[in-house]
Amino acid sequence: MRASRFFISTQKEAPSDAEIVSHQLMMRAGMIKRLGSGIYTYMPTGLRVIRKVEAIIREEMNKAGGIELLMPLVQPAELWQETGRWDKMGAELMRVKDRHGRDYAIQPTSEEVITDVVRTEIKSYRQLPLNFYHIQTKFRDERRPRFGLMRGREFTMKDAYSFDRDLAGMQASYKIMFDAYTAIFTRFGLKFRAVAADNGAIGGSGSHEFHVIASTGEDALVYCPTSDFAANMEAAEAMPVSATRAAATAALTKTATPGATKCEAVAAMLELDLAQTVKTIALTVEKEVDGKQVKENWMLLLRGDHELNEIKVNKVPGLAAHRFATEAEILDCYGSIPGYLGPIGTRQPVTIVADRTVANMADFVCGANEEGFHYTGANWGRDLPEPIVADLRNVVEGDASPDGKGVLAIERGIEVGHVFQLGTAYSESMKATFLDENGKPAPLQMGCYGIGVTRILGAAIEQNFDDKGIIWPTSIAPFELVLCPMGMDRSELVKTTVDQLYADLQAAGVDVIVDDRGLRPGAMFADWELIGVPHRIVVGERGLKEGNLEYQGRRDAAATAVPVDGMVAFIKDKLSR
DSSP: OBGGGSOOOOOSSOOTTOOSHHHHHHHHTTSEEEEETTEEEEOHHHHHHHHHHHHHHHHHHHHTTOEEOOOOSEEEHHHHHHHTHHHHTGGGSEEEEOTTOOEEEEOSOOHHHHHHHHHHHOOBGGGOOEEEEEEEEEEOOOSSOBTGGGBOSEEEEEEEEEEESSHHHHHHHHHHHHHHHHHHHHHHTOOEEEEEEOOGGGOSSOEEEEEEEOTTOSEEEEEOTTSSOEEETTTOOOOOSSSSOOOOOSOOEEEEOTTOOSHHHHHHHHTOOGGGBEEEEEEEEEEEETTEEEEEEEEEEEETTOOBOHHHHHTSTTOTTOEEOOHHHHHHHHSSOTTSOOSSSOSSOOEEEEEHHHHTOOSEEEEOSSTTEEEEEEOBTTTBOOOEEEOOBOOOTTOBOTTSSSBOEEEEEEEEEEEEEEETHHHHHTTOEEEOTTSOEEEOEEEEEEEEHHHHHHHHHHHSEETTEEOOOGGGOSOSEEEEESSTTTOHHHHHHHHHHHHHHHHTTOOEEEOOSOOOHHHHHHHHHHHTOSEEEEEOHHHHHTTEEEEEETTOSSOEEEEGGGHHHHHHHHHHO
């Protein structure tokens, strides 16, 4: 490729709406061009990166037994109605009508379509297992598109779906995909971590997220440096800070705490450690009993310095349909305004759920259900009944690892892939069955596996950049190598050397571009540093007279002189690492 015949449109400044580094640098490097809110044109350099990402995914998916097909972008509403997701998906699902008034969805994902394909094609257990995948445009009507390709409305994803005859088969397919994903992200040249996750709205049970590690990541990743434990914050199990409960040593005392509605203020006023306080979260559950709507009062108790994990709350029996209590409901149940609520002396019956850590606390401080007052010296069994105990909180750095093999650490990550064990969540609702070994119909066991193809670009940049621009890993760079000739139009020696080196590098399979635009060295280097090409060779007459060319890696502080006749071998060695 010669730069004079390519399209390069770098900019000195990023648009004002580009909030994060990857968005800024992709705009400045001329890789994407905004068309509308969360919708971008992929310009030639950006598209080259996308195609390399796709190629790696295809190779590893094919190696793992995946079969590629292509499902439509526009999908009939009837399929989504079968699973209930037509309504459940909400406003993110773009709904359109054709000229006949029939409803369609612009796909955000393809579980329904692939299940429909398989239920019409697969009849016998002998046809299983199967794994279909496609790389396709998706659309989700994000409420607030932002961060360029990181949270756009239109994007490209790789979806894969496995189909098995039983649970063991599905788990085996899941393991194959997990390993394939590990190979894919390793080949991308990115630092990543696979973590246990919650399935969320997609349904099923058992999943892992793949995150690119970056300080700017939206997600907190929890792991144990001395074991294999890793999970996202939603799924990370929080162990009790104390394994056992100490005996009570203090009397229950009603203590004045005027104006102290936060645990931090209470601890400061009473000159106590924040970890001695307990905060109360009031919930309401509405349900129908004997044809009448009734309200149940629930109370969650957390240590004052811990944060509630709402995903975990939803898993507590009886709380799947909870909501936070209104101020009127709180006054009616507790007789106090928020800030002074506690488990002792409520006006109405309340079901108490204590976090594991709180359940093992003694002599703790809690609200007294009276404005301006808290109890000190509160103890389970003596002052209030034993609670329901559940894992309710987010883990914190230094917590014991659930596997008992160390303590937890936390880092930031960007989710770029997710693998799910769907089970029969879709096959049952869509009546996707096969005949088993006994000739009886059985629901297909499904797995679902996604990679955000275009999101990879943003994540890779968030992990790899400096003050000059992008630093692409070689495997997904728009070009592996750039040749930068000095005065090519004025020196026949430079021109001849460049032409020969270019041909030799191409013959060696190197993805190389020659910058023959006639720019000054400073402007030329600045462009390629911004675009992020990982390897650069400078060809100048002065060096050639000494028999050398100048090589510099994108992360290198200085250039290295390499003999002309040894440069191809030198580059091949660099690219093989």
